[in-house]
Amino acid sequence: MRKVFNFSAGPAVLPEEVLRQAADEMLDWHGSGQSVMEMSHRGKEYMSIHAQAEADMRELMGIPSNYKVLFLQGGATLQFAQIPINLLRGKTSADYVNTGEWSKKAIKEAKLFCKVNIAASSEDRSFTYVPAQGDWKRDPDAAYLHFCSNETIGGVEFNWVPDTVGDVPLVADVSSTFLSRPVDVARYGLIYGGAQKNIGPAGLTIVIVREDLIGHAPAGTPTMLDYKAQADNDSMLNTPPTYAVYVAGLVFQWIKRQGGVAAIEKRNLEKAQLLYDYLDTTEFYRNPVTRADRSRMNVPFTLKDSALDDAFLKGAQQRSMLQLKGHRSVGGMRASIYNAMPIEGVRALVDYMREFEKQHG
Numbered sequence: 001m002r003k004v005f006n007f008s009a010g011p012a013v014l015p016e017e018v019l020r021q022a023a024d025e026m027l028d029w030h031g032s033g034q035s036v037m038e039m040s041h042r043g044k045e046y047m048s049i050h051a052q053a054e055a056d057m058r059e060l061m062g063i064p065s066n067y068k069v070l071f072l073q074g075g076a077t078l079q080f081a082q083i084p085i086n087l088l089r090g091k092t093s094a095d096y097v098n099t100g101e102w103s104k105k106a107i108k109e110a111k112l113f114c115k116v117n118i119a120a121s122s123e124d125r126s127f128t129y130v131p132a133q134g135d136w137k138r139d140p141d142a143a144y145l146h147f148c149s150n151e152t153i154g155g156v157e158f159n160w161v162p163d164t165v166g167d168v169p170l171v172a173d174v175s176s177t178f179l180s181r182p183v184d185v186a187r188y189g190l191i192y193g194g195a196q197k198n199i200g201p202a203g204l205t206i207v208i209v210r211e212d213l214i215g216h217a218p219a220g221t222p223t224m225l226d227y228k229a230q231a232d233n234d235s236m237l238n239t240p241p242t243y244a245v246y247v248a249g250l251v252f253q254w255i256k257r258q259g260g261v262a263a264i265e266k267r268n269l270e271k272a273q274l275l276y277d278y279l280d281t282t283e284f285y286r287n288p289v290t291r292a293d294r295s296r297m298n299v300p301f302t303l304k305d306s307a308l309d310d311a312f313l314k315g316a317q318q319r320s321m322l323q324l325k326g327h328r329s330v331g332g333m334r335a336s337i338y339n340a341m342p343i344e345g346v347r348a349l350v351d352y353m354r355e356f357e358k359q360h361g
Contacts, residue, residue, distance in 0.1 A: 004321070005320060005322070005342075005344075005348055005349070006322050007321060007322065007323045007334070007337070007349070008322070009152050009153075009176075009197070009298060009323070010152070010197040011201060012338050012340070014200070014201075014247070014251065014340050015339075015340045017254055018247065018251055018340075021250055022250060036049065036246045041239050041240055041242050046246075050071070050235075053246070053252060056249060056253060056256065057069060057252055060261055061183060061208075062182075062184075062185060064185060067209060067210050067211065068208070068214065068231040069207075070206070070209065070231060070235050071204060071205075071240055072204075072205045072240075073203065073204070073240070074205060075202075075205055076102075076192060076194045078205070079205065079207065081109045081110075081113070081225075083110070083144075083190065083192070084113040085218070086213070086216065086226065087144050087190065088114055088143045088216075088218075089143060091114070091143035092115055092141075093114055094110055094115075094142050094143050094146060095139055095142040095168070096110065096116050097118075097120045097121070097136070097146070097147040098118055098122070098123060099122050099131075099154070099156050099158075100151030100156055101127075101327075101329060102148045102175075103147070103151065106146060110146070114143070117139040117142060119136045120133075120135060120136040120137070126288070127151065128154070128156065128290060129289065129290040129292075129293050130156060130290075130292075138168075140165070143168075144169045145168055145169070145170055146172075147172055149172050149174045150295050150297055151176075152175070154300065155287070155295040155298045155299055155300040155334070156294075157177065157293060157294065157295035158293075161184070161187055169190065169210070169213060171190045171191075172192075174191050174193045177193075177198070177297060178197070178206070179261055180261075180264060180265065180296065180297060181261065181296075182262055182265060183261075188210075189213050190208065191208040191209075192205065192206065192207045192208070193205070193206060195244060195248055197336070198251075198338045198339045198340075200244050200248035200250075200251055201244050202244070203241040204245060207227070213227075214228040215227075215228040223237060267339075267343065268296045268337070269296065271337045271341065272295075272337065274346050275299050278350045278353065278354070279301055283304065284303065284357040284360075286302050286304070287299065287300065288302070297336060297337065297338055299334065299337065300326055300333065301332060302331070306331070309325075312324075312356055313325055313333075316349075321345070321349055323336075
């Protein structure tokens with residue numbers, strides 16, 4: 001049994017059931033005599049793993065047949081550049097919504113390739129809310145509209161899907177929310193994210209893109225950055241992150257055994273509600289995010305007296321709760337409670353928070 005509760009923002013906790021299966025299959029995958037780590041990505045064994053992972057993901061998310069699923073590398077960060085390269089399609093501008101640090105990074109990269117129109121920003125209130133859609137100012141000539149569904153650092157999440165204008169594709173960074181709630185993929189032109197939070201180990205990046213949006217990369221685009229080249233080669237222009245794809249496939253099967261994404265969402269709501277309900281009853285701790293825009297995945301909070309931060313973290317570690325320190329850019333604490341975090345971990349955290357408050361309040 002696990003001996004710790006890992007609240008890391010990523011790489012993050014994986015289901016124990018998945019880790020045990022990966023351990024059991026480490027030396028010999030299904031009688032092949034090989035570890036998945038050793039397999040040729042062109043061999044029939046790995047090809048079956050790759051195909052099954054894609055099929056399971058399509059089933060879980062209800063991905064329409066006119067969308068490509070790409071298993072890539074480089075993290076969501078590489079996609080910050082790869083998206084404008086592929087999706088500008090001769091246009092010169094794109095709309096971006098700025099709700100935090102990851103939005104800012106995406107905007108910075110996009111500016112290398114086009115004019116970026118900031119359709120909306122919550123920087124005026126230190127990125128603690130999602131701007132109301134009625135206040136957005138969009139460029140009618142934008143190639144696409146980009147937003148980050150969940151800001152891992154600030155704990156701000158879109159709990160609604162933005163509307164698009166005309167045929168402007170909607171693009172979403174879902175690194176922190178992949179498979180945490182049902183998504184109507186058909187409302188998006190492109191969905192992307194790193195796998196290391198809800199899906200698997202670091203090293204795998206998943207892009208789900210509508211077919212009509214690929215094949216428009218400008219002349220001179222490096223082959224590896226061309227979505228069409230990747231799609232035409234089943235994400236195997238070079239050796240893919242084979243072991244990460246394998247573990248992701250195990251996670252997909254685990255989610256199916258839990259009852260699918262809808263069942264996972266129900267558990268995530270329960271975990272988040274448990275923690276937020278406690279935070280809302282005390283003045284000793286504070287969550288800065290507007291209630292309607294709170295993240296289900298990443299819950300930042302501060303102590304009334306920041307001088308107690310080190311003592312809080314030390315006590316948590318002694319109780320086998322790890323990685324609760326907030327991001328260096330915002331300080332405080334952060335509990336990341338992704339799909340694989342059991343509700344027992346959140347209960348243990350709330351119990352400790354109550355205990356710590358009684359001792360120091």
